[in-house]
Amino acid sequence: MEKAADHKEVITIPEPTLRRLPIYYQYLKNLESTGTKVISCTTIGNDLDFDPTQVRKDFSYTGVEGKPKVGYLVADLLREIEEFLGWNKVNAAFLVGAGNLGTALLGYSQFKQHGLSIVGAFDKDEAKIGRLIHGKRVLALEKLPGLALRMGIRLGIITVPPASAQEVADLMVKGGIQAIWNFAPVTLKVPSPVLVRNEELYYSLASLSHSLAKKMHTKTEKGEEGYASN
Amino acid sequence: MEKAADHKEVITIPEPTLRRLPIYYQYLKNLESTGTKVISCTTIGNDLDFDPTQVRKDFSYTGVEGKPKVGYLVADLLREIEEFLGWNKVNAAFLVGAGNLGTALLGYSQFKQHGLSIVGAFDKDEAKIGRLIHGKRVLALEKLPGLALRMGIRLGIITVPPASAQEVADLMVKGGIQAIWNFAPVTLKVPSPVLVRNEELYYSLASLSHSLAKKMHTKTEKGEEGYASN
């Protein structure tokens, strides 16, 4: 298993690159809308605060090709990034947990342009079952595995409270779902072929509040205590 | 500026560590609720799929101390992480954009336990101004700078469409806000002391759809085309 595919080398893309591609994409979409046809890594790097070489390297993973002295065609870049990220095909997904966050995600019309279409919503709460949310009917949770199998759904979104998240994940696995986008702050246990991506809302929060606390601290040390109120 | 504080060395925490701390925190909260008092890095590493040495190193940044042969006190860890992340003090924040996502965030009661209290909501839309959302009155956007200054608000949350995000950021800066949690997919331009943290919803999506696409591709190459429907 370790040396699988040793003839055709497997290129794995670095996580940081994968994280930056959507940033380029959004930036390029903007450029496109202003009518810009061609762009250089230098300009992109300046605008997004990335090293130009890094931009070039990131792009190379998508297979796009630029022209020396000219740059890259915006249209080329958009097309290649879309294809690379699988955003040119739409993945049908089931969402479980029709609370605040679930409702917000169900209403996100932009998802379709990013390869995601939420085609079903589920909940355990009797009060929510049968209701329409952003045009989608909320179904009973226990119907998920059967429907997922029948419809060939490969992507699941979990927006339930942490205590129920594992149970939901189990049902998704049972329904043949292959990738889970998990918004509940829990580490899910799933069989290895199933992919889990945690949306760590609290990470950003951690980063922000840590920096704010540090800022405060620095100020206090300098003797400007209480300057910023609070 | 470059060699500021050369006597008292400035320890900067690696981003990845900062990203993991909330994961430990959530895990430890769970442990605490089951009555566990003491835990070792080995166990944590096993449960969360991290290298035990890494766990130890991560903890060291918070200043927590363990006991050889025994491990760490769960209570100690929770306290130190809370303090390190600034979660023991609550930051008051203003949120702009009372749409689906904004509404969801306004309803997130768990934020208070993570150092965040959203004390004001703003919108440009006349139809939304004056309404109550999760107990908070939506105010007119132009009131933000004045109120932020008066109340000493240091944290801002942006949940408006990308086209309005920069304008909102400018108002926040005018109101003396020092850190921005940005959910709009745009790169904001703010003066350097102001911190911006982008919540990149599309990154996870990129990662997931890319992996799904790759999985599909691999399968297809093996000649099992069309197996998973779609």
Add this chain to the structure above:
DNA sequence: TAGATTGTTAATCGATTAACAATC
């Protein structure tokens, strides 16, 4: 052509992991 930009290889930097002494 000259100069800007790509594409790639090499050097650097930082995070992860391994090794191991200290200790309860």
Add this chain to the structure above:
DNA sequence: TAGATTGTTAATCGATTAACAATC
């Protein structure tokens, strides 16, 4: 005490950045 675990220093690994030849 013996063994498990911490805390730390050194080795490894991978991503970022620098250098530079190729090229339009």
